[in-house]
Amino acid sequence: MIYEYTGNLHVHTSYSDGHATHDQIALAALKARLDFVVITDHNIWTGGYDGYRYLADRRVLLLTGEEIHDQAREPQKNHLLVFETHQELAPYAREPQRLINKVKGVGGLSFIAHPVDPAAPSIGEPDLSWADWDVHGFTGLEIWNYMSEFKSRLKSIPRAIFYAYNPTLTAMGPFxxxxxxxxxxxxxxxxxxxxxxxxxxxxxxxxGPLFRVILPYEWLFKAVNTHVLTKDPLTGDAEHDRKRLFNNLERGNCFVGFDLPASTKGFRFTAQGDGSQAIMGETITARFGVTLQVKLPSRADILLLRNGEQIRQWEDSEAAVHTVIEPGAYRVEVYRFFQGKQRGWIFSNPIFVAN
Known part of the structure; x- marks a missing residue:
C-alpha cells in the first residue's frame, strides 16, 4: 500500500525575510491541510522548533532546513535548499561545491533553489538564478518555485498591482x-x-492607499506543493516521521502538484515488468518490456516523456497505459484548464527503466 503526504519545502519566517513565526506558519499549513512544512530561512538554521502542531483533528509536522547562499557575492546567485543537516552550514556558502559536499558529508540533502529566477526591476528584485552548473552531488532541483514565476510576471508597476490582486493567474508551470x-x-x-x-x-x-499581503502563507500552501509517497504510514512520532519523509524524498518517491485548480492527491505513476513493480524514483528492468501506468485524480491531458522527449500523449483522460522496451528516465507531465488557460498541474519524478 502507498501512503501520500503533501507538504511545502520552501518557506521563510521572520528570522530572515518572511513575515510570520514558526507557529503562525504551522497554523497556516494546518488550515491549508498540509501534512508537513519545512522552514528554510536564509543563512540561519533555527533549532528547537521541529515537531507536530495540531488543530482539531488535524496535525502538521513542522521541520527546519535552510536556504544557503553567499551574501557577499555580487550579483547574488546560487541559492541552495538544505535539509537534515541539523547544524549551521552557511559559512560554506562561498563555494557551492564545498557546501554541497559538506551537506552530503553530514547526511543531509541539498536542492538547487529556483534554478531560473528572473529579475523584476519594477519592484527592485534581482535575478537570483543558479549560476555554477559545474557542481555535482546535489540531491535535486526545485523545478517549480511559485515566487520565481510570480516575479517573472511583474514587468511593470501596473502589472505588479494586477498580479498582487490576481495571484491565481500567475502559475503556468515550471520554466x-x-x-x-x-x-x-x-x-x-x-x-x-x-x-x-x-x-x-x-x-x-x-x-499609496493600496495595501496587500503578497502571496499569503495559507494561500500559497494550497498551490505548488511536493507530494511524498511512502510504503508505510507516518506514526505521529516526529523524529520517526521526519526520517521517513526525507528518506523517500531523497529517493525521488514524490511528485510536484499544483493543487489550486484541483487536488493532485491520488496521482500515481507506476511500472510493472519481469515480475517486479516500481514507483517514481525507482528502477525496473526492461528485459521483457515494462508497462507504465498513469492514474489521475480527475481528467486532464497527460504527456509521457523519455529522457525529456515526448513519446505519448493522452487528452482528457483519467488513466494511461504504455509499454516500453527502451532504457531511460521516464516521467509524466499533466496539464489542465484553469482560469481560461492550459496550465501545468502535475510533474512526476522519473521511473528509471534499465536493460
Whole structure:
C-alpha cells in the first residue's frame, strides 16, 4: 500500500525575510491541510522548533532546513535548499561545491533553489538564478518555485498591482529552461530529484492607499506543493516521521502538484515488468518490456516523456497505459484548464527503466 503526504519545502519566517513565526506558519499549513512544512530561512538554521502542531483533528509536522547562499557575492546567485543537516552550514556558502559536499558529508540533502529566477526591476528584485552548473552531488532541483514565476510576471508597476490582486493567474508551470536542464541531467545518468515549493514570504506591500499581503502563507500552501509517497504510514512520532519523509524524498518517491485548480492527491505513476513493480524514483528492468501506468485524480491531458522527449500523449483522460522496451528516465507531465488557460498541474519524478 502507498501512503501520500503533501507538504511545502520552501518557506521563510521572520528570522530572515518572511513575515510570520514558526507557529503562525504551522497554523497556516494546518488550515491549508498540509501534512508537513519545512522552514528554510536564509543563512540561519533555527533549532528547537521541529515537531507536530495540531488543530482539531488535524496535525502538521513542522521541520527546519535552510536556504544557503553567499551574501557577499555580487550579483547574488546560487541559492541552495538544505535539509537534515541539523547544524549551521552557511559559512560554506562561498563555494557551492564545498557546501554541497559538506551537506552530503553530514547526511543531509541539498536542492538547487529556483534554478531560473528572473529579475523584476519594477519592484527592485534581482535575478537570483543558479549560476555554477559545474557542481555535482546535489540531491535535486526545485523545478517549480511559485515566487520565481510570480516575479517573472511583474514587468511593470501596473502589472505588479494586477498580479498582487490576481495571484491565481500567475502559475503556468515550471520554466521550460529548468525542465530542459533537469532532463539533460537525467539523460546523462544523474539521479536528480524534482521538488516544488512556494518560497513563501507573505510580504506586506503598501502603494499609496493600496495595501496587500503578497502571496499569503495559507494561500500559497494550497498551490505548488511536493507530494511524498511512502510504503508505510507516518506514526505521529516526529523524529520517526521526519526520517521517513526525507528518506523517500531523497529517493525521488514524490511528485510536484499544483493543487489550486484541483487536488493532485491520488496521482500515481507506476511500472510493472519481469515480475517486479516500481514507483517514481525507482528502477525496473526492461528485459521483457515494462508497462507504465498513469492514474489521475480527475481528467486532464497527460504527456509521457523519455529522457525529456515526448513519446505519448493522452487528452482528457483519467488513466494511461504504455509499454516500453527502451532504457531511460521516464516521467509524466499533466496539464489542465484553469482560469481560461492550459496550465501545468502535475510533474512526476522519473521511473528509471534499465536493460
Amino acid at each position: 521550460p529552461e529548468v525542465l530542459e536542464r533537469w532532463d539533460q541531467l537525467l539523460a546523462d545518468g544523474k539521479r536528480v530529484v524534482a521538488i516544488g515549493g512556494s518560497d513563501a514570504h507573505a510580504t506586506p506591500i503598501r502603494k
